[in-house]
Amino acid sequence: MSQTQKKNSSDGETKPRTSFVNKFLRGSKFMSSKAENGKESNDLETTDFQPSNDTQKTAALDTAQPLASEVELGSRMEKNEPFPRKLGTTAVDRCLDLNNCRLTAADVREAGEALEMIPDLEELNLSWNSEVGGNLPLILRKFQEGSKIQTLELVDCGLTSEDGAFVGQLLPMMQNLEVLDLSINRNIGASLNSIAQGLKSTSNLKVLKLHSCGLSQESVRLLDAAFRYLCELKKLDLSCNRELGGGFEDSSAQLATLECLEVLDLHQCSLTADDVASLTQVVPLLSSLQELDLSANKRMGSSSEHLLSRLRFLPTLKSLLINSCALETETFTALAEASTYLPALEIFDLSWNKCVGGNLKLLLETLKFLASLRVLRLSSCALVTEDVALLASVIHTGHLAKLQTLDLSYNDSICDAGWAVFCQNVRFLKELTELDISLRPSASRDCGQWFRHLLCAVAKLSKITEIGMKRWILPTAQEEELEHFHQDHRRSIHFDLGEFQ
Structure with a gap:
């Protein structure tokens, strides 16, 4: 289920609410370990531009159904027992997925005590539950004493700036954290100073998603100071933060230290010509990069010639999304020449760049030698x-x-x-x-x-x-x-x- 679908679901257009016990019985049976479920982090929604369909894939909710006896047991328990006790009677031990469960304010209050009954919890997903916002310190209080948590997903939870500050204070106590997704919480940008300070203590972090979080130019400076401590980071998503444009001008030096980075998503960030000039010095140094999304940054079109020409230094690049960037003939020519040095490319999206029309011949050599290409998008290219x-x-x-x-x-x-x-x-x-x-x-x-x-x-x-x-x-x-x-x-x-x- 995509995040957009989840969003619609949370608006009340889904089937009647399933009991918490049934969800937990299902989750404990099929999601008890990260190795068994192969769970991946959610992709993030795009907003008001023509999107690519190939952004990184979303995690699928487990659809396995509990046994009839389990359903009956769960139904009886939901009627007669409080939420913490219902949670405690299930076999949930490492992974708790309450994603899009329509948690009520009462559920959220009870969840703070319930989580204390799961000492070995490694993965927690509270995404798409708006009542979490304003109550995060109560819910996650058990983590203040340290935890084994590896994945924390809080997408579209209505988090407040105070919640963001609490996350920043909590991060140093989460030494095992590998995945942090705070996307679509537009108020936490105001508390990014606290979050960035906390990130300096999460050296094991592999995935950081801050899509649509109200980040500003100052946010880039704060994050850049934290990047030097994130030597294991593989995926960085700063997309759909429109006020971020201009922030990379003097604040991207530490981005180059992310030697393990495989995915960089900067789509719809209002990148300026000066941002592009700064990124031109940094992006080619990310030798492990496999996915790059610069889509819907229309101001970069006329100034990206040097950045695009230097993509040739990223031979492991598999996905290049550069749709809706208002490319001009010179920048498209530079991209076409560089793309011949990208033998691993599997996904190539040039949609909504009118300069491609009449100039596809510039990509002739690329199209001949991209033996791995699986997806080619040339929508609205004239x-x-x-x-x-x-x-x-x-x-x-x-x-x-x-x-x-x-x-x-x-x-x-x-x-x-x-x-x-x-x-x-x-x-x-x-x-x-x-x-x-x-x-x-x-x-x-x-x-x-x-x-x-x-x-x-x-x-x-x-x-x-x-x-x-x-x-x-x-x-x-x-x-x-x-x-x-x-x-x-x-x-x-x-x-x-x-x-x-």
């Missing part, structure tokens, strides 16, 4: 017929063989002849599961004869399940062809034609 013809020729020659997702949506300037050439060659993408050629919301067009080529190609693609074709209108004859296709092939392929069909 592509022209020449661009898709070039892409078709690359596909025809056997390149992009591992491509699974191809997004060419919102490129309305491609003529029917261009789509025909592309559709005739898409059959060579044997691993393709998702293709999107939708038109932008303001447009609609009749499908040309290329639709028949598309159906023939899809018939040869055994793994494809989703084809986005929103706002393309199928004449009656082509509707019948699609119906016959479904009858003949009996495969679960969704043609998303949107509202026009």
Whole structure:
């Protein structure tokens, strides 16, 4: 379940509340150790820009159902016993996930005593429970004497600045902490001084997420002072902090000391030209970097030539998201040249950069040699017929063989002849599961004869399940062809034609 879905769930659009006991019985059976569940940290929601679908994946809630006898037992216990005792009777010992449980104020108050009954707790997730805000010291008081806690997730808990200050005071007592997620708590930016001081004592920290936390330029300076103590940090998420722009100008030197950093997310941070100049000196030194997200920083477009050209020094980079950055021809050229030195690249998102249109040929060598590429997104790039013809020729020659997702949506300037050439060659993408050629919301067009080529190609693609074709209108004859296709092939392929069909 994505975080956006969880958010919707917390607004009251989900099934009736499951008893705490049932949740705990389920959790203790399937989530008792980190090794068994392989749990990963939640990805973070994006807001008002055109997003990539490839940001790091969210943790899935365990859907296993308890035995009938356990359900009955839980039901009886919920009616007759207080919350701390209900928690104490379960086998929860290391991992407690109360994510999106609609905790009431009373539940939150009782949880402070209940947590004291779990001395070996290693993972605690209280995310998406707004009543946690203002009560955090009461809930986490047991940790003031030290703890074995390794993962603490408090996403969208309505934390106050006082809660943030308490977290800062608590961090030195959490010597085993490896994952800290305080995302979508917009008031804790005011207490970042305390949090940053506390981070200096968490040398084992591997994941730090402060997405949408009201961080400012001053926050960057405070965090940068703490980075030198976080030698094990692998993932840093500072995204969707719009007031952060300008903070990297003179405060990024210690970022370069994060030699183990694998993921850096700075999307929608209002990065300035001076920020980019500073990051140009730092990012190429992050030799372990595998994922870089600079999306939705439109002010960096004309000033990022040197930063993008130096990405060639990151040979292990697997994911590069640079959509909605207002790139210009010179910066795109620098990026295209650098990308030929990124052999491990698997995810490449250039969407919403109009300069790509008519210039896709600059990526020709990259597209030929990115043997590992799985996701290519070129949505709303002002592509022209020449661009898709070039892409078709690359596909025809056997390149992009591992491509699974191809997004060419919102490129309305491609003529029917261009789509025909592309559709005739898409059959060579044997691993393709998702293709999107939708038109932008303001447009609609009749499908040309290329639709028949598309159906023939899809018939040869055994793994494809989703084809986005929103706002393309199928004449009656082509509707019948699609119906016959479904009858003949009996495969679960969704043609998303949107509202026009």
